[in-house]
Structure formats: structure tokens, C-alpha cells
Amino acid sequence: xxxxxxxxxxxxxxxxxEECNIGPYTIIHDNVVLGRNVVIGxxxxxxxxTRLGDGSPLYIGDNSLIRSHSVFxxxxxxxDCLVTGHHVCARELTHAGKGLQIGSASDIQGxxxxxxYVRTHRGVHIGQKSKIGNFVWLYPDVLLTNDPNPPSENxxxxxxxxxxxxxISAKSTLLPGVKLGKHVLVAAQSLVGxxxxxxxxxxxxxxxxxxxxxxxxxxxxxxxxxxPWNKRFYRGYPEEIICQWREEE
Amino acid sequence: xxxxxxxxxxxxxxxxxEECNIGPYTIIHDNVVLGRNVVIGxxxxxxxxTRLGDGSPLYIGDNSLIRSHSVFxxxxxxxDCLVTGHHVCARELTHAGKGLQIGSASDIQGxxxxxxYVRTHRGVHIGQKSKIGNFVWLYPDVLLTNDPNPPSENxxxxxxxxxxxxxISAKSTLLPGVKLGKHVLVAAQSLVGxxxxxxxxxxxxxxxxxxxxxxxxxxxxxxxxxxPWNKRFYRGYPEEIICQWREEE
Amino acid sequence: xxxxxxxxxxxxxxxxxEECNIGPYTIIHDNVVLGRNVVIGxxxxxxxxTRLGDGSPLYIGDNSLIRSHSVFxxxxxxxDCLVTGHHVCARELTHAGKGLQIGSASDIQGxxxxxxYVRTHRGVHIGQKSKIGNFVWLYPDVLLTNDPNPPSENxxxxxxxxxxxxxISAKSTLLPGVKLGKHVLVAAQSLVGxxxxxxxxxxxxxxxxxxxxxxxxxxxxxxxxxxPWNKRFYRGYPEEIICQWREEE
Numbered sequence: 001x002x003x004x005x006x007x008x009x010x011x012x013x014x015x016x017x018e019e020c021n022i023g024p025y026t027i028i029h030d031n032v033v034l035g036r037n038v039v040i041g042x043x044x045x046x047x048x049x050t051r052l053g054d055g056s057p058l059y060i061g062d063n064s065l066i067r068s069h070s071v072f073x074x075x076x077x078x079x080d081c082l083v084t085g086h087h088v089c090a091r092e093l094t095h096a097g098k099g100l101q102i103g104s105a106s107d108i109q110g111x112x113x114x115x116x117y118v119r120t121h122r123g124v125h126i127g128q129k130s131k132i133g134n135f136v137w138l139y140p141d142v143l144l145t146n147d148p149n150p151p152s153e154n155x156x157x158x159x160x161x162x163x164x165x166x167x168i169s170a171k172s173t174l175l176p177g178v179k180l181g182k183h184v185l186v187a188a189q190s191l192v193g194x195x196x197x198x199x200x201x202x203x204x205x206x207x208x209x210x211x212x213x214x215x216x217x218x219x220x221x222x223x224x225x226x227x228p229w230n231k232r233f234y235r236g237y238p239e240e241i242i243c244q245w246r247e248e249e
Numbered sequence: 250x251x252x253x254x255x256x257x258x259x260x261x262x263x264x265x266x267e268e269c270n271i272g273p274y275t276i277i278h279d280n281v282v283l284g285r286n287v288v289i290g291x292x293x294x295x296x297x298x299t300r301l302g303d304g305s306p307l308y309i310g311d312n313s314l315i316r317s318h319s320v321f322x323x324x325x326x327x328x329d330c331l332v333t334g335h336h337v338c339a340r341e342l343t344h345a346g347k348g349l350q351i352g353s354a355s356d357i358q359g360x361x362x363x364x365x366y367v368r369t370h371r372g373v374h375i376g377q378k379s380k381i382g383n384f385v386w387l388y389p390d391v392l393l394t395n396d397p398n399p400p401s402e403n404x405x406x407x408x409x410x411x412x413x414x415x416x417i418s419a420k421s422t423l424l425p426g427v428k429l430g431k432h433v434l435v436a437a438q439s440l441v442g443x444x445x446x447x448x449x450x451x452x453x454x455x456x457x458x459x460x461x462x463x464x465x466x467x468x469x470x471x472x473x474x475x476x477p478w479n480k481r482f483y484r485g486y487p488e489e490i491i492c493q494w495r496e497e498e
Numbered sequence: 499x500x501x502x503x504x505x506x507x508x509x510x511x512x513x514x515x516e517e518c519n520i521g522p523y524t525i526i527h528d529n530v531v532l533g534r535n536v537v538i539g540x541x542x543x544x545x546x547x548t549r550l551g552d553g554s555p556l557y558i559g560d561n562s563l564i565r566s567h568s569v570f571x572x573x574x575x576x577x578d579c580l581v582t583g584h585h586v587c588a589r590e591l592t593h594a595g596k597g598l599q600i601g602s603a604s605d606i607q608g609x610x611x612x613x614x615y616v617r618t619h620r621g622v623h624i625g626q627k628s629k630i631g632n633f634v635w636l637y638p639d640v641l642l643t644n645d646p647n648p649p650s651e652n653x654x655x656x657x658x659x660x661x662x663x664x665x666i667s668a669k670s671t672l673l674p675g676v677k678l679g680k681h682v683l684v685a686a687q688s689l690v691g692x693x694x695x696x697x698x699x700x701x702x703x704x705x706x707x708x709x710x711x712x713x714x715x716x717x718x719x720x721x722x723x724x725x726p727w728n729k730r731f732y733r734g735y736p737e738e739i740i741c742q743w744r745e746e747e
Contacts, residue, residue, distance in 0.1 A: 025292070043523070068569055085587070087587065089354070105605060123372070123605070127389075151482050153482070170641055173438050188643065189671050191420075205454050218647050235651065292523075294566050320567065392668055397718075399635060401716075405717070454687060
């Protein structure tokens with residue numbers, strides 16, 4: 001049964017799926033489509049209108065959870081099973097696949113593409129024109145920039161591109177237009193200004209390629225290679241995806 | 250016509266200009282003066298009283314926009330055309346000129362001076378006793394510190410000083426008391442512990458002067474010098490200022 | 499007299515001490531125990547339930563102040579005189595002593611231990627399994643990580659440990675499992691991947707031990723050693739603690 005707290009300010013134009021639950025003091029604007037079984041916490045503002053959008057609604061897929069104090073603009077879409085922390089902001093023209101997790105206090109600046117099963121930790125900032133693949137991990141305070149000559153016109157922004165399965169460790173920065181391949185590992189607090197081929201390990205300020213990610217062993221069992229991580233870590237992914245990963249071995 | 254949502258908790262002592270628009274669940278305290286045509290989003294708390302102030306009101310100039318979930322203290326003043334993102338915090342004794350833009354999740358710790366047309370991006374932290382000139386750009390996660398011997402008494406804090414037109418790129422830190430001249434460019438993720446003369450380019454951890462900012466060319470057209478940026482970027486500045494910049498050429 | 503704003507949504511199961519003051523649009527869930535004279539600002543959500551907790555309540559000690567837009571989960575405890583900034587998030591199974599200060603927009607990820615009189619500045623992130631001693635200072639944007647092989651299972655997280663009186667300057671990162679002794683000083687924007695003995699000064703990316711913290715002099719009086727800081731800085735600590743520090747001299 002859908003449950004909407006009496007203090008929710010909800011537009012009659014918003015389309016709310018079955019079994020949704022919307023918390024106190026949250027605002028749902030006109031141009032919003034919520035899937036089935038979406039939970040939205042307290043004090044959120046969902047579907048803010050903006051002339052920077054394309055008129056399309058904010059679409060939130062089934063079985064999603066948006067935690068308190070979060071802000072979403074219209075003209076963005078999120079696949080099923082979106083999960084956010086608190087105090088998140090996501091602007092217009094963000095198009096994300098299934099299973100996106102957004103950590104608390106993260107900021108998605110919109111005008112960007114995000115694949116399936118991407119997970120950002122706390123305080124991540126994804127600049128406009130970023131392109132993020134599938135199964136990517138962005139750790140706390142990771143920043144994807146986009147302005148090659150600050151300040152420059154938005155039309156000249158060049159987003160970073162991050163390949164499937166790539167892991168960017170805490171507090172690292174990608175400079176504008178940087179392209180990371182698949183299964184890349186960026187060490188903590190790196191400043192990445194170069195393109196990085198698949199499976200490489202990069203570290204430093206400025207970041208350099210120092211070897212293969214597959215060199216690294218698990219801290220708690222040095223017989224096990226830590227990367228590619230999807231050979232050893234499965235939590236939260238659908239059964240069919242895990243099976244596929246196993247078959248590829 | 251002024252529009253105040255019925256859920257706004259507004260002190261009868263607050264002075265609200267004409268044509269203001271205040272969003273749901275926002276709180277306006279006693280010691281607040283809003284200019285004409287000020288828009289305040291939802292879930293804000295405006296004019297929090299503090300014994301650290303000087304008793305003066307929070308003053309917000311005409312044609313300003315404060316986005317949702319933001320917090321402003323009394324005893325601060327912001328010139329016309331203030332624009333903020335979401336989840337912003339600005340403490341007492343912040344005195345800012347016209348056209349200030351504050352990015353989402355930024356924190357202005359108060360007891361500081363900010364000139365005209367300063368633009369901060371997301372997650373910027375401006376420590377107490379900072380002095381920021383006009384037309385300055387602070388990119389995401391830039392931090393202006395102030396404590397030369399942490400922890401020390403506030404009376405011993407020494408703010409950073411940032412000259413007109415200077416650009417501080419993402420994730421850079423200014424150490425206490427650092428003075429940057431005019432038209433300086435700080436590259437991303439730099440740790441600046443030295444004073445920097447006008448027009449220099451600094452980069453690194455710790456940051457060093459590596460040349461003139463004017464060496465750099467536009468990424469999309471290498472015939473064009475990227476700096477001084479106000480010879481090529483005008484978006485959002487008043488006509489008379491742009492004319493002045495052009496005459497100086 | 500306890501004062502609860504009429505817009506507060508408060509569970510009848512919550513136990514509220516005498517002389518508490520709860521601000522507008524705040525939510526107090528079931529499993530909450532507030533001590534005497536606790537002040538909670540507007541737009542907070544206090545005591546969010548989670549299956550990741552142990553069923554115990556959120557306990558907030560006497561004379562605490564939680565500022566607006568903050569979020570606390572159940573199954574955590576905070577000693578007397580907790581003070582937070584705005585937009586703070588503290589998850590389950592955080593156990594903190596007396597006098598904790600949490601800066602605005604900081605995030606305590608829970609499953610961690612924090613001693614007495616710890617002070618975090620703005621934007622600090624404390625990862626799960628962190629152990630923080632007494633009288634520790636964490637400056638803006640400090641990050642304590644915990645995942646030695648990202649992504650790995652929570653059971654393999656190894657928190658950082660920070661000894662009594664240690665000071666971690668702005669934007670520094672502690673890598674997983676790093677142990678800092680007592681009275682250590684970490685300089686700004688350092689990336690600490692090594693264990694550090696008592697009283698050392700570390701700096702850099704990656705951080706190295708460069709000497710004794712006691713080498714440093716006060717910027718405003720070079721005759722005075724800056725560290726150990728508790729020989730010269732007493733603001734906000736109880737008289738008996740300051741007396742003890744003086745006797746140790």
C-alpha cells in the first residue's frame with residue numbers, strides 16, 4: 001500500500017507507483033514519475049523544475065530508496081534499485097542505469113551518463129559531461145572535473161570517461177577529458193591527468209601508471225589476487241550477473 | 250507579489266522585500282532583511298541568531314536566489330544577485346559583494362570578506378578571516394584554511410588572501426596566511442604554502458610557481474591564450490563590466 | 499522547561515530529558531534517549547532505525563547541541579556535551595565519549611569508537627571500524643578510510659587508529675589500518691599509509707616522518723613550542739583536565 005505522510009507536499013501531476021512510501025516534510029513536484037515500491041525519506045525535494053532540462057520528467061525506477069534531505073531535479077532518469085545516502089544532490093539530465101548507489105553528500109551535476117550498478121561512496125562529485133560505465137566504484141571525495149580552462153563555457157566542458165569495473169579510490173581527482181579504461185585501479189588521493197589503458201594501476205600527484213592492478217594481493221590472504229575485483233566480490237549484484245562473471249573465468 | 254508558502258515559519262520582525270518567494274518548510278528568524286525579488290527554496294533556515302555576531306541583521310540583496318536546505322546566520326551581508334546551491338552554510342560576519350555564487354554543500358565559516366562577482370563551485374570551504382577579492386573563482390572542494398598552529402585560538406587565525414580574477418582549481422588548499430596576487434592560476438589539487446605574485450601559475454604538493462598563467466592556451470583553440478580569462482569569458486557579468494574589460498585590452 | 503515545536507514529529511516511545519529544546523520540522527523516532535538540556539535544531543532526523551544496528555537506542559548525553567539538517571541513526575551513543583554543525587550524518591554503532599564536536603557536513607559512518615573531547619572540523623569523514631582516542635583534532639575534509647582492497651567485504655575493513663592528542667590537518671587521508679600514536683601531527687593534504695610513533699610530524703604524498711612535532715614554534719611567538727599543543731591551548735576543556743595537563747609539565 002502506498003503511504004504518503006500527511007506533511008508531504010505532493011503535486012497532483014506527479015505519477016506515483018504502487019507501494020511507495022514518502023516521508024515527512026518531503027516535496028514532490030509536478031514532473032515526477034516514481035516506479036513501484038519507491039521509498040523517499042524525510043525533508044527531500046524531488047523533481048525541481050529547471051529551464052536547463054529538456055522537459056522530460058524525473059524518473060525513479062522500481063524498488064528505489066532515496067534517503068533524507070536529498071534533492072533531485074526533473075529531466076533525469078534512474079533505473080531500478082537506486083539507493084542514495086542523505087544530503088544528496090542530483091541535477092537535470094543525469095541518466096543512470098540500474099542499481100546506482102549514491103553516497104551521502106554526493107553531488108551529480110547532471111548532463112552526464114552513468115551505467116548499471118555504479119556505486120559512489122560519500123562526498124563524490126560527478127561533473128557535467130562525465131561518462132561512467134558499468135560496475136564502477138567511486139570512493140569518498142572522488143571528483144570528476146570537466147573544465148579544461150577554468151572558467152570556460154559549458155559547451156567547452158570535456159567530461160571524464162570511466163570504463164566498466166574501474167575503481168577510483170578516495171580523494172582522487174580526474175582532470176577534464178581523462179579516459180580510464182576497464183578494470184583500472186586509481187590509488188587514493190591521485191591526480192589523474194592521463195588516459196589509462198585497461199587493467200592498469202595508477203597512483204600519485206600527478207598520477208603515473210605503476211603496473212597492473214592484478215599485481216595486488218588481498219591484504220587478508222596474499223594468495224588471492226585483489227583484481228579484477230569481480231572475481232572475488234559479489235555482494236549486492238544479481239545472481240545472473242555473478243554467474244556471468246564466474247563463467248568468464 | 251510576495252509569495253510565502255503557508256508552512257514557512259517567519260518572524261514578524263523579519264523585513265521582507267517586495268516580490269519575494271519563500272518555499273515550504275523554510276524558517277525565517279527575527280534579524281533578517283531580504284531585498285526585493287529574493288527567492289528562498291524549501292527547508293532553509295535563514296538568520297540563525299548567534300552571540301558570535303555583532304547584532305546586525307542578515308542582509309540579502311535584491312534578486313537573490315538561495316536554494317533548498319541552506320543555512321544562513323545573522324550579522325552577515327550579501328550584495329544583490331546572490332545565488333546559492335543546495336545544502337549551503339554561511340556563518341555570521343560574512344560580508345560579500347554583489348553577484349556572489351556559492352556552490353552546493355559549500356561552507357563559509359564567517360568573519361570573512363568577499364568581493365564582487367565571486368563564484369564558488371561545490372564543496373568549497375572558506376575559513377574565518379579569509380579575504381577574497383573580486384571576480385575570483387573557487388572550484389570544487391577548494392579549502393581556505395586559517396590556523397597556523399592547529400589548534401590555536403581564533404585570535405591567532407590568519408586567513409588566506411586571494412586577489413582579483415584569481416582562479417583556484419579543484420581540491421586545492423591554501424595554507425594559513427597565504428597571499429595570492431591578481432590573475433593567479435592555481436592548478437588542481439595543489440597545496441599552496443607560498444605567496445604568489447600576480448599572473449603566475451602554481452601547481453603541486455607543495456605548490457611551486459611554474460610560470461606565467463598566460464602561457465596556457467585554450468584546449469579547443471590553441472591560438473587563443475586562456476589567461477587572463479576575462480579577455481575571453483563574459484558569461485553572467487554586467488554589460489558595463491565587460492565593456493571595461495574590453496577597453497583595457 | 500522542555501520546549502518542543504508543534505511541527506516536531508516525535509514518537510511517544512522516545513525518552514526526552516528535562517529542559518530539552520527541539521526545533522521545527524524535526525523528526526524524533528522511537529528508539530531515542532535524549533539526556534537533560536539537549537537542543538536539537540530544525541529539519542533534523544533523529545534515531546533512524548536500521549537493521550545494521552544492535553537494537554539499542556540512540557543515546558545523546560546531557561547538554562548537547564545538534565544543529566539543523568542533521569541525521570542520526572539508532573544504536574549509537576554520544577556522551578555529554580556533544581556539539582554538531584549543520585548537515586551532519588552519524589550512522590549506527592558509533593560510540594563516542596564526552597565533548598565530541600562534529601563539524602558541518604561531516605559524516606561518521608558508524609561501527610566506530612571515538613574517545614572524549616574529540617573535535618572534528620567541517621567535512622570530516624570517519625569510516626567504519628575507526629578507533630579515535632581522546633583529545634584528537636580532525637581538520638576540514640580529513641578522511642579515515644577502511645577498505646584495504648576496494649571493494650571488499652565489510653568484515654575485511656580495517657579502520658585507522660588515532661592516538662590521544664593527535665592532530666590531523668586539513669584534507670589529509672589515513673589509509674586503511676594506519677595507526678597513529680599519541681601527539682602525532684599530520685600536516686595538511688598528506689596521504690598517510692604508514693604507522694607513526696608518538697610525537698612525530700608527518701607530511702607529504704605519500705606521507706613521511708620528517709621529525710618531531712615539538713620542533714615547530716608558534717607562528718606568532720617563535721619562543722613558544724607549538725606541540726604538544728595541550729601545554730598552550732585550553733579553550734573549552736574542563737578545569738580538572740587543564741589542571742592535570744599543567745601538573746604533567
